[in-house]
Amino acid sequence: MKRRFWSFLMICVIAISLVSIPNLANSTVPAFPTNFEEVTNQLDPLDPMKLPYTGLYEQTVTIGNLTRTFKAYIPESGVHCASSVFILPPNGETAADFIEGSGWMEIADKNGFYLFVPEPFEGEWKQDGTEVDYIKAVVAETAKRIYYNPYPGNMYILGYQEGATVAQQAAMRTPNSWAGLATFGEINVTEAFMMETAGLASNDPQVALSEVPVPVWMISNKLNDSASATLAYWMAANNVSDQAYTLDDTFVYMPELTTVDRMIDTQPVAKVQFTKKNTVKYDPEFNEQVWDEFLSKVGRFAGITNTNLRALLGEEGAGMAEQRLVVDGYKRTWYEYVPTSAQSNPDQPLPVVVVYHGGSQTSTAYIDYLQWYKIAEERNFIVVMPQGYPLKRNGIPHPSWNVAAVPTAPDDIEFTKSMIENVESRYNVDQGKVYCTGQSMGSMMSLRAAMALPDIFTASGSTSGVIINPAMYELTDVNIDYEIPVWIIMGQNDIGGGSLAQNAAAKTTVEYWIERNQTVTVDQGSYYKNGAYNHFMFVNDNNTPMVRYSVVDQKGHLCLPSEAWMLWDEFFSKYIRNENGDIEFEGRAAN
Template sequence: MAKYLKLQQFPQNMGELPIDFQNPNKCLLTGAFEEQLEMNGVSRTFITYLAPELEYCRQCIVVAPPSNVDALEYLQSGGWQTLADEQKLFVHMLVPQNGSWDSTGTDADYMNAVYSCIQTRDYYVTMQDNIYAFGIGDGAVIAQQAAMKMTSEWSGLGTIGELNADAVHFMDVSAVGQVQDNLELMVEAAKCQLPVWMAFNEFTPENQKVLAYWQQQNHTTCQSVVGEGADFIWMPGQVRTVSEVNEEQIAEVRLTLGQSAGTPQLIRTMWQYVGAARRHRGFGGKILRYYKDPIACGATLHTMEQEGFNRCWYEYVPKSCTGNEPRPLVVVMHGRGGTADTFFDISGMSCVAEARGFIAVFPQAGVYQQKPGGLRNVLLWDGIYDGKPVDDVQFIRALVADVENRIPIDKSRVYACGQSSGGMMSSTLGYYASDIFAAVAPWSGMWMEVERNIVRDKTTPQDIPYMFIYGSNDFLCAGKAPDPELPFSVSEAIRPRIAEIMARYGLKSENIQRWSCPPINWYLFPNESGVPMLTVGVVNNMVHANYPEESWISYDQFMCKFSRDAEGTLFYQGNPVY
């Protein structure tokens, strides 16, 4: 039986709460909390439930409950608290104004506003990749409307209840896209595929219209099958002409007929399917894939104590890596607010490792206080705790040494890559750990802040090549105007790093090599020997993000071509760089 909940208020100063040094990624509070947001000048309330031992970046369910129920009581009686406790989920319960839902679109906008609000990192850390909309009773109409207006933001939709004529009002309407720069949040609000499970009593005209809408969005076949608690399952067509490296055609439409009440068992059954997908940022839009759980995929979790913190990483050893043959090692690092397990999924690097026969490790960053008075345990590479820098270079050095002590590693072929804060960290390793790395591939971020590197004694002297990939719409990396000295535009924060690398290796703009392979425009800077010491890829129509194909490109076209011998000499395709 779930413990009775009392509605709490979040502390005004989250910076006063202590961090769990054994699990720095754990939520600092537990229980049900009231949150507020402003929408069109009106204050709206919703309830957030944080399960015991809940960690950041876990899946989030946003629920539109039936009208005229107490939201806090329904959180408990409807089975949501039990589900959250068992599976370690965030649950956000909407509260209708005056006890009933407004199906003209106002409350659909409220539900979508909650989607954005829960990502502000004021009291906990969530991801835009794994947030799901549920609606029960007449709340089903609100969830349907919200998903239709912002399909590309939700990772799944579940509704239990009869639908009315208002449910179809937004079939051809999308919300306005927006960028929340300080949190890397991009709302595209595009129409696209979405895993959907509905339950209602009968095939009324309104129910059938909504059903047909999602069948069209998901490109499902006309034939249905039965199973897993659904009376009808319409699956995407089997004939596909596009690559599924980045986005998988996985969105089914499921229907349970004869039920319009949200029983805990039905909700749990629907969640098992709806919660299996995640939607990640990429070029051209947000892309849907099944979640790759590190442990289920064969990775192992490792820990060590570093500077008083329990640090962790996932280690993926492909099935083909048997015997004593030394294998390359790739260190793959997540962005700010992310985690090791989420980036195992987002990067898709384990698939590259399996195909190419190298070891991949996915470490978790240290902590950082992103906002004054805010959380002190937002995960960020080279962070700060209590005014003291967290030395993540030493952590990565210790991690690599630990792996090398247990697994045959080709020490001449150790590489680093990562996105955003992880991209900054990979380029930082190029300055301060080039003695153990042969090449680095920062994605949507490069080392920028000198003051965060005060823990360093000196840079390492070895030369190291860079492959820098970022999106043309990346708020952190893309410039706002053409660059007078470069054929691509980068932000003022990144520009000095590009200039520094060019000066360090004597790279000249007049020697640049350019080509295009959509969606990327490439710019290669060779040194005097013709070796590409800096390669820049600008991804068309991409925001602050990365996508799985970048992992394949970074390894196949760049990292694997470089090696470094025991004396520190850098080789390119088997030949000394100088």
């Protein structure tokens, strides 16, 4: 009787276990909901960054007259501005089967990245290079950021078996999109395809596509002729040493460090690896190793022409700590970096730089994007990176700044004041040296802070953003009792154009600060050129540059770590606000 009871109990346990495991392959994968108004209204003010849609969904793209599908998996642990991993499964395997069997769903859950799985049409990948257009269409669809909010730079592409060849072809033809490539299985990229790619120009007409680096890890049980040629292709593109070091069954080719580049905006981090390993069956443990030890170590960031590769540190690696406050009932957060000198000399007054991220971005993403922590350590100041609050847009709410002081949204001026008061309560802040900066919408927020809080901020220097909403000039909290130096850096190909003659909003913005700071008129400013940077200076009666406007040749809507260094060394460090509230420039009175 006992034996029968235990047998029955074991059957029940197995049945319950089977029920509790989601079987994606046998379930219908839904499309994303479109109740954007509802999810915006239901945003939890004490947990605003939680993504509204998580789980597995199906999306479609159209290439010519053909509509194709791909799967998107957004983990519960996913965040705004997460990394994205695009994986191409083998022939004959659906995306749902692959996600369930490969272990990548669990890896995404653990690390919080988005998972996108393009699918072979009618179960079979074409190997002739024509699938690249489909992969490009999938990437473009995810970049719309309607249902989720991926970071545009940290994208990685993987391929298994027949999908490996397509992943290689996609990385060769669109290298500026990928921060890493890993392929599992034999490669069948033809020599003709590689030769054709070598003849195509990248975003920089002087650089071929075959010269744009991508970190590459090839895993296969053998190195056939095509795989050998593919390995050689990437070794040349990545400018690696031809001498490998070995680690178990892996050969690692490291990038050459001899370069004329200053290695601020771009770094030699594109290594090439080959591992001899059987790839017939999935190895979730090895897949996790590929993420942890390879893909997650490098990010790709916007550049003036081609995009830039840099090592990823993240908040922990950069030594930045998250701080939290509840302001007017809303949870507000920021990251801050305090230089190591403050530990040995805590009584030394330190300047502060407040960095506002761009629209749809996050303070976490901006840690590696602009690397202000490096400047703070080197130049001895505190950097503070506040997080914008998700606001309504075309799709799910995205992190934004309330630059127009909309009363139904969180007050970012109050948040800024509370944040700075909190920092001042814990550190010895030099109140005459508090500066603000930002990119895009963050630039607008930096200008907004300069308009409303000139008694707190000494100067505002920002990139790719001007005042596009005239209502900002008329807000009741605008404080005109203080002058405040302003520098705006725009790209020649920026939104609205870079030149003042082309961009009416930029000209109005500059004229506002010219009038407020009592400098020469917009037509009387001086000009000088330094490399790609065209600088326009507007001085007051004491020959103090109180307004600067710069246009960068060929640059689009982006910012660079080198510009962050420029903002500190050429601008912020030259201005202080004395105890009377007046600006001093290079040790003398500005007026």
